[in-house]
Amino acid sequence: xxxxxxxxxxxxxxxxxxxxxxxxxxxxxxxxxxxxxxxxxxxxxxxxxxxxxxxxxxxxxxxxxxxxxxxxxxxxxxxxxxxxxxxxxxxxxxxxxxxxxxxxxxxxxxxxxxxxxxxxxxxxxxxxxxxxxxxxxxxxxxxxxxxxxxxxxxxxxxxxxxxxxxxxxxxxxxxxxxxxxxxxxxxxxxxxxxxxxxxxxxxxxxxxxxxxxxxxxxxxxxxxxxxxxxxxxxxxxxxxxxxxxxxxxxxxxxxxxxxxxxxxxxxxxxxxxxxxxxxxxxxxxxx
Numbered sequence: 698x699x700x701x702x703x704x705x706x707x708x709x710x711x712x713x714x715x716x717x718x719x720x721x722x723x724x725x726x727x728x729x730x731x732x733x734x735x736x737x738x739x740x741x742x743x744x745x746x747x748x749x750x751x752x753x754x755x756x757x758x759x760x761x762x763x764x765x766x767x768x769x770x771x772x773x774x775x776x777x778x779x780x781x782x783x784x785x786x787x788x789x790x791x792x793x794x795x796x797x798x799x800x801x802x803x804x805x806x807x808x809x810x811x812x813x814x815x816x817x818x819x820x821x822x823x824x825x826x827x828x829x830x831x832x833x834x835x836x837x838x839x840x841x842x843x844x845x846x847x848x849x850x851x852x853x854x855x856x857x858x859x860x861x862x863x864x865x866x867x868x869x870x871x872x873x874x875x876x877x878x879x880x881x882x883x884x885x886x887x888x889x890x891x892x893x894x895x896x897x898x899x900x901x902x903x904x905x906x907x908x909x910x911x912x913x914x915x916x917x918x919x920x921x922x923x924x925x926x927x928x929x930x931x932x933x934x935x936x937x938x939x940x941x942x943x944x945x946x947x948x949x950x951x952x953x954x955x956x957x958x959x960x961x962x963x964x965x966x967x968x969x970x971x972x973x974x975x976x977x978x979x980x981x982x983x984x
Contacts, residue, residue: 699901702731706902709746710909712929713754713874715916722806724902725799725847726936730943732898736792740799740847741888742899744784747847748881750906751874758871768862769872772854773879775836776843780880783844784887790845796944799846803937806848809856810930831861836876843877844884 705727712723724746728739758764787795835857842848854876858869 702727702898702902703905705731706746706905707909707912709902710750710754710906710911711913711916713750713906713910713913715913722803722848722933723936724906725796726940728898728902729796732902734895734898736796737787737888737892738894740787740795740845741784741885741892742894742902743847744843744881744885744888745894745899746903746906748878748885749903750910751878751881753907754910755871755874755878758874761871763868763871764875765858765862765864765868765872766875768858768864769875770879772832772836772858772862772872773876775833776840776854776876776880777883779837779840779842780844780884781840781887783841784884785844785890786841787845787888788891793944795846796940799848800937800940800944802842802846802848803933803940807930807933807937809853810926810933832857835861840880840883843880844887847884 705723709723709727724743725736725739728734728742729736732739734742755764839853839857842853854873855866855869858864858872858876859866862869862872864872
């Protein structure tokens with residue numbers, strides 16, 4: 698079982714090294730279903746793993762000058778406040794509810810990975826001109842999610858830095874690792890008041906994830922990013938559905954209302970996608 702945990706932990710780091718995110722969404726399921734940890738202990742441990750691994754992955758980006766320190770520290774400071782608050786709040790929420798919220802976070806992450814990237818446009822913020830109010834709100838919300846469910850939220854941070862901070866995508870990815878590390882450690886601090894961590898397991902998983910991130914960084918330029926992102930996105934969908942089915946009562950899945958809601962949500966998603974594609978074609982035709 699230990700070998701399986703280490704192999705899965707390598708996948709966490711590989712994903713972070715190649716995609717700049719995504720690997721942290723696997724940490725909690727690995728710790729819960731492979732290592733047999735309690736939900737809250739797994740969430741706290743995942744925050745440590747994600748924080749250290751993000752710092753390791755940050756180093757090559759910093760050496761390549763792909764980190765905007767002022768923006769990252771600014772965004773990270775608000776994220777830390779939200780993450781610490783989320784970590785303290787998690788102590789009063791049942792573990793089952795946290796895992797359900799985590800599964801929904803996985804599905805949201807998968808959607809962000811699978812959707813077609815928007816064409817790059819003019820950044821909303823000029824260099825050195827940061828929209829304080831928007832970054833504060835976004836940082837607090839993303840940080841709170843991280844503190845509650847133990848996900849680094851890289852696929853939330855990168856778009857926020859690109860759109861609100863006006864950063865090019867490559868720099869947004871590097872800067873996001875700084876933000877993820879800051880809020881992960883803040884969330885961990887919030888959890889430590891009510892959770893005891895198995896540091897032996899935490900260090901083992903972290904070491905494997907760091908090695909995976911270094912390997913992923915070497916593979917980053919050799920694997921088609923779009924194909925890899927889609928494949929990993931569907932894997933995250935499968936994992937999210939698995940976690941949901943494990944946590945929700947079996948009777949809920951056989952109730953007609955459940956499938957009616959899921960069907961309506963699927964139809965709404967398909968309709969939104971069709972509208973977005975139609976708008977993209979209209980814009981392309983006008984140009």
